[in-house]
Amino acid sequence: MNFQEAQRWLERADPAVAKKRTSIPEQLAEMKQRSEDGVLTHDGAAAWYALVQEMRRLADSYERDLIRTLRASGLTWQQVADAVQAQMSSRQAAQGKWKRLIDPTRRTTNGNMRRGGRPRQDPPA
Numbered sequence: 001m002n003f004q005e006a007q008r009w010l011e012r013a014d015p016a017v018a019k020k021r022t023s024i025p026e027q028l029a030e031m032k033q034r035s036e037d038g039v040l041t042h043d044g045a046a047a048w049y050a051l052v053q054e055m056r057r058l059a060d061s062y063e064r065d066l067i068r069t070l071r072a073s074g075l076t077w078q079q080v081a082d083a084v085q086a087q088m089s090s091r092q093a094a095q096g097k098w099k100r101l102i103d104p105t106r107r108t109t110n111g112n113m114r115r116g117g118r119p120r121q122d123p124p125a
Contacts, residue, residue: 006050013043024055064101071102 010027022030031048034040040048070080077095081088088094 006047006054010044010047010051013041013047024051028052028055067098068102 028048028051031040031044031051034044035048066084067080070083071077075083076091077098078088078091080086080098081091081094086094086097088097
């Protein structure tokens, strides 16, 4: 679900939160408060979850783009950690945290692959 779909869902599920058109963090804070007050509907909770997941996906893509840009500009892993103030103790720590984000040989799958084991064989007829 993308951000716009999550917003539309929130408008249907909990119009009291959506109609204010506040920032996303403010919407999430209000949904948290409604949950604590016991007035958050099930659909509202699902919309809240969808917004959180979408924010996490966006944050991950922004982090990936940032690290790729910094590395492409010639910074070492230690300089990248210093640039983002990650307080990494070593170059290896920074590389361990972010190398997967920029690895050009990173394997992607279509989700239809079985993990390990022998190929499936149909039983004899």
